[in-house]
Amino acid sequence: MNHFLCCPRCNSTKISTRDYARKAGSVVGTAAGAAGSAAAALGGAEAGAALGIVAGPIGSIFGGLAGALMGALFGGAAGCAAGAAVGEVIDTTVLENYECQDCGHAFSKPPSQS
Numbered sequence: 001m002n003h004f005l006c007c008p009r010c011n012s013t014k015i016s017t018r019d020y021a022r023k024a025g026s027v028v029g030t031a032a033g034a035a036g037s038a039a040a041a042l043g044g045a046e047a048g049a050a051l052g053i054v055a056g057p058i059g060s061i062f063g064g065l066a067g068a069l070m071g072a073l074f075g076g077a078a079g080c081a082a083g084a085a086v087g088e089v090i091d092t093t094v095l096e097n098y099e100c101q102d103c104g105h106a107f108s109k110p111p112s113q114s
């Protein structure tokens, strides 16, 4: 609980989180997710084009674009969420994610404090 967290150096309760890994993770995850979904996006484009053919050549183009766009969007969003989740774990377990607003002391959350 952040409410009970206080600085181990000066006992101030003005503690902020830095969330470096979470922010980096969401950026990396978005890029990785978008890149990783490129193949899926192409598959979506093909499926969209195949469906669009029923509506004619123009429908095929729009169907393909919509399929590719949906694939990239979903891939990016999923990657962002996954990256943020991984980053959050790194933040709370590995990095000194808490920073005292009064003395600037950075520290990590005590592992067994409830």
Ligand SMILES: [Zn+2]
Residues within 6 Å of the ligand: 007, 008, 009, 010, 011, 012, 100, 101, 102, 103, 104, 105
């Ligand atoms: Zn402090």
